[in-house]
Amino acid sequence: MPFTVLTAELFHETNTFSRIPADYSAFVAQYLHLGEDAVAARGQGNTPLAGFLDVGKQNGWSVIHTISASAEPCGPVTRDAYDRIAGVIMSAANQHKNRLNGVLLGLHGAMVTDFTQDGEGELLERLRALVGYELPIGLTLDPHANVTRKMAELADIVVSYKTYPHVDVRESARQAAGILQRTMTGDIRPATIRVQGPMLEEINGGRTDVGPMLERIARARAYEQEKDVFAVSVNGAFGNADIEEVGPTVLVTAQGDFAKHRVFAEELVHDIWTRRFENLNSYLSVEQAARQAKEFDRKRGPMVIADYADNPGGGGYGDSTNLLRAMIEANVQDACFGPMVDPEAAAELHLHKVGDRVSIRIGGKTDPQIGGGPIQVEGTLQLLGDGDFVGDGPMLGGLKGSWGATAVLRVGGIDVLVTTFRGQMLDLQQFRSFGIDPAAKRVVGLKSMQHFRAAFEPIAGEVVLCDSGALCTPDLSRLPYRHVRRPIFPLDRDMELPAK
Numbered sequence: 001m002p003f004t005v006l007t008a009e010l011f012h013e014t015n016t017f018s019r020i021p022a023d024y025s026a027f028v029a030q031y032l033h034l035g036e037d038a039v040a041a042r043g044q045g046n047t048p049l050a051g052f053l054d055v056g057k058q059n060g061w062s063v064i065h066t067i068s069a070s071a072e073p074c075g076p077v078t079r080d081a082y083d084r085i086a087g088v089i090m091s092a093a094n095q096h097k098n099r100l101n102g103v104l105l106g107l108h109g110a111m112v113t114d115f116t117q118d119g120e121g122e123l124l125e126r127l128r129a130l131v132g133y134e135l136p137i138g139l140t141l142d143p144h145a146n147v148t149r150k151m152a153e154l155a156d157i158v159v160s161y162k163t164y165p166h167v168d169v170r171e172s173a174r175q176a177a178g179i180l181q182r183t184m185t186g187d188i189r190p191a192t193i194r195v196q197g198p199m200l201e202e203i204n205g206g207r208t209d210v211g212p213m214l215e216r217i218a219r220a221r222a223y224e225q226e227k228d229v230f231a232v233s234v235n236g237a238f239g240n241a242d243i244e245e246v247g248p249t250v251l252v253t254a255q256g257d258f259a260k261h262r263v264f265a266e267e268l269v270h271d272i273w274t275r276r277f278e279n280l281n282s283y284l285s286v287e288q289a290a291r292q293a294k295e296f297d298r299k300r301g302p303m304v305i306a307d308y309a310d311n312p313g314g315g316g317y318g319d320s321t322n323l324l325r326a327m328i329e330a331n332v333q334d335a336c337f338g339p340m341v342d343p344e345a346a347a348e349l350h351l352h353k354v355g356d357r358v359s360i361r362i363g364g365k366t367d368p369q370i371g372g373g374p375i376q377v378e379g380t381l382q383l384l385g386d387g388d389f390v391g392d393g394p395m396l397g398g399l400k401g402s403w404g405a406t407a408v409l410r411v412g413g414i415d416v417l418v419t420t421f422r423g424q425m426l427d428l429q430q431f432r433s434f435g436i437d438p439a440a441k442r443v444v445g446l447k448s449m450q451h452f453r454a455a456f457e458p459i460a461g462e463v464v465l466c467d468s469g470a471l472c473t474p475d476l477s478r479l480p481y482r483h484v485r486r487p488i489f490p491l492d493r494d495m496e497l498p499a500k
Contacts, residue, residue, distance in 0.1 A: 002059075002060040002062050003061050004062045004100050004101050005061050005064070005100070005101060005103065005180070006096060006103045006104070007049065007052050007064065007065045007103070008066045009038070009042070009048055009049055009067070010086075010107055010111075011069070011070035011071075011106070011107065011111075012108055012119065013073040013142065013313075014074070014075065014077065014111050014241055015074060015075065015314060015315020015316075015471065015472070016075065016240065016241050017075075017315070017480070018073075019366070021077075021078050021114070022077040022078065024080055026072065026074065027069045027070065029071070029072070029404075030072050031068065032067070032070075032085070033067070033069075034067055034088065035066065038065055044398060045396075045398045046167065046397065046399070047068075047169055047399075048106025048172075048173040049068060049173070051170040051171065051174040051176070051177060052106070052173050054173075054174050055173075055174055055177035055180075056177065064096055066092040068106075072423055074422075076112045076113050076114045077113040078113070079115050082113050082119065082122075086122075089127070090127065090130060097131050100131060101135075101136075102136045102137070102138065103131065103137045104139075104173075104176060104180060105139050105140075106173065107139055107140065107141055107145075108120075108142045108145060109139075109141035109235070110145050110237075110238040112241055112243055117243040117244060117245070118245070121150030121154065136157065136190075137154070137155050137156055137157070138157035138177070138179060138183075139157065139158045139176065140158075140159050140169070140173050140176050141159070141235065143162070143166075143206050143233070143234065143236055144164075144236060145235045145249075146237050146245055146246045146249075147233075147235055149194065151194075152193065155192060157179045157253050158192045158233055159175050159176040159179070159231045159253070160172065160233035160235050162208065162234070164205070164208045164209075164213075165394065165426075165450060165451045165454035166451070176231070179253065188230065190253050190254060191253070191254070191255065192251050192252065193265060194249055194251050194265075195249065195251075195262065196245070196248065196249045196269065197247055197248045197269045197273050198488055198497065199247050199272070199273065199488060199489045199490075200239035200246055200247060200489065200490065201236055201237040201238065201239035201246075201248060202237065203272075203277065203278060204236075204278075204280050205450060206236020211280045212275050213236070215271075216268050216271060219268065220233070220268070223264055228255045228257065231253040232253075232264075232265075233249075234268060235248060237249065238314075240471075240472060240476075242479075242483045242484055243483055243484065244485050245485075246484050246488075247488070248269065249269070252265050276489055282465070283466055283467040284464055284467075285467070286325070286326040286466055286468050289326065290323070290327045290330035293330065294330045294332050294333075296442065296461075298461055301461035302443055302460060303442070303444070303460070304438075304444045304446065304452070304456050304457075305444065305445045305464050305465075305466060306446055306447075306463065306465050307445070307446070307466055307468045307470070308448075308449045309466075309467045309468045309469055309470040309472050309473040309474065310323075310371050311449040312339070312422040312423050313423070313424035313426075313451060314424075314449055314471075314472040315471060315472060316470050316471045317471060318340070318341030318424075319341045319363040319365060319371075320371025320372050321340075321362070321363040321372035321373065321374065321375045322371050322468040324340065324416065325372060325375050327414060327445060328375075328377070328412055331412060331413070332413060332414060334441055334442035335444070336431060336441050336443075337444075338425065338431060338436075339403060339418075339422075339425070339430075339447060340362055340417065340418050340419065341421070341422045342365065342418055343404070343420040345362045345363075346405045346406060346407055346418050346419060347405060347420075348360060350405055350407065353381070353384075354384060357379070358379060358409065359377070360376070360377060360378075361376050362416070362418060367471075370469070370471050372469070377411045379410050379411035380409070380410045381409055382408040382409065382410050382435060383407065383434055383435045385405075385434055386402070386406070387402045387403030387406035387434075389401055389427075389434075390429060392428070393426065393427040393455035395427065395454050401427075401430070403417075403419035403421050403423065403430070404420025405419075405420045406418065406419050406420065406434060408435060408436060417430075417431065417434060424449070424451060425448040425451075425456070426451050426452065426455060428455050428456070444456065476491070
């Protein structure tokens with residue numbers, strides 16, 4: 001008889017400082033697919049589900065896929081949304097528990113709800129209550145997971161992606177599913193250990209294109225070749241979560257000599273700690289970025305200005321106006337900018353027709369104290385659309401997305417992409433589908449943190465980073481933490497570890 005495996009995907013990276021709740025409509029807005037609809041939408045992309053299905057097909061599994069749901073990073077998930085989505089998973093687990101051989105979950109790992117700091121741990125606890133503690137459960141996680149003790153204790157198998165930008169999601173899911181296959185046959189009996197460092201996050205946010213994380217990932221891959229070691233996950237964490245168990249972790253999914261495995265994990269965590277001042281990124285002010293953009297001499301490709309602080313992919317509102325204002329005041333020409341998330345402005349622009357001159361107030365409406373308040377602009381309407389696109393880059397290739405009702409307004413020399421839905425720039429099609437070719441521009445202003453590099457760095461003549469002062473500011477000391485354990489770096493910048 002083939003193995004029967006229950007699968008699900010549930011993602012939310014919770015920025016606890018955001019005033020936007022992750023309610024049920026927030027999941028519907030990004031995506032919420034049930035069963036075979038989820039397989040049709042996500043079964044061939046860079047997704048955990050695709051990786052699970054790859055291994056399932058190779059081994060003749062009967063796969064029961066329950067739900068794929070994700071909301072754009074924002075504030076805590078509401079109990080209503082959590083219970084409705086988790087309820088789909090629990091209902092299927094209860095219905096099929098007598099024939100299940102394993103469970104695979106594609107999770108983020110940094111979900112906070114309005115009733116618990118540990119959304120993933122809660123999910124695993126509910127699942128264990130239904131299926132017991134002998135059934136093997138495997139997870140894939142985003143490397144920005146804040147992995148809790150409960151998560152490591154209740155999951156047998158944990159595999160975090162090893163790249164940032166996350167171009168290896170499907171590959172990581174194949175690894176997790178392969179470990180589950182060996183577990184279900186009785187070949188191995190894995191467990192996962194966890195070691196955590198006293199920091200909000202790894203100093204470079206876990207970026208893996210350059211810097212010390214490259215060495216750590218290489219060491220992790222090498223250790224995975226050791227006897228009885230099945231996966232090593234190095235998690236840079238998500239520092240915008242004001243929770244007790246925030247921070248970088250190293251996980252080893254293995255069997256056998258766990259004392260040895262723990263020593264290895266402790267060595268990697270110690271390396272993250274000792275290199276806590278080796279920041280690879282430098283951030284310009286928006287004025288500095290705009291001045292450089294005005295003077296930029298395009299030779300090989302555009303200047304790409306990434307506003308890290310208003311990154312919707314980390315819970316930023318996407319409506320910070322500080323960078324756009326600076327670019328307009330500097331009279332930057334032959335440029336594009338996006339997204340400017342403003343449902344009210346998008347709806348107002350849809351009352352006009354392409355070619356109209358429009359004076360409108362855009363951006364800065366969610367929290368005018370964060371990243372700049374609304375600005376009054378005048379421009380020519382270039383395009384109106386429904387916001388739908390299909391990605392073709394390393395991260396979103398083949399996956400559908402939507403900005404909702406969308407408009408392109410040319411303000412001076414800048415084509416501004418005004419959207420209804422929040423989202424970070426991950427793919428060139430997020431501009432190109434709306435008549436903007438970023439590769440042909442002299443300057444590209446966008447809102448994203450690191451992930452933009454997968455698609456935009458290959459076309460860029462230069463990449464500069466800026467801090468607009470919005471909610472995802474790289475300066476975490478500016479955020480009002482109340483729940484994190486103390487002391488913790490960088491809030492307690494001069495702290496030292498106790499001697500062993």
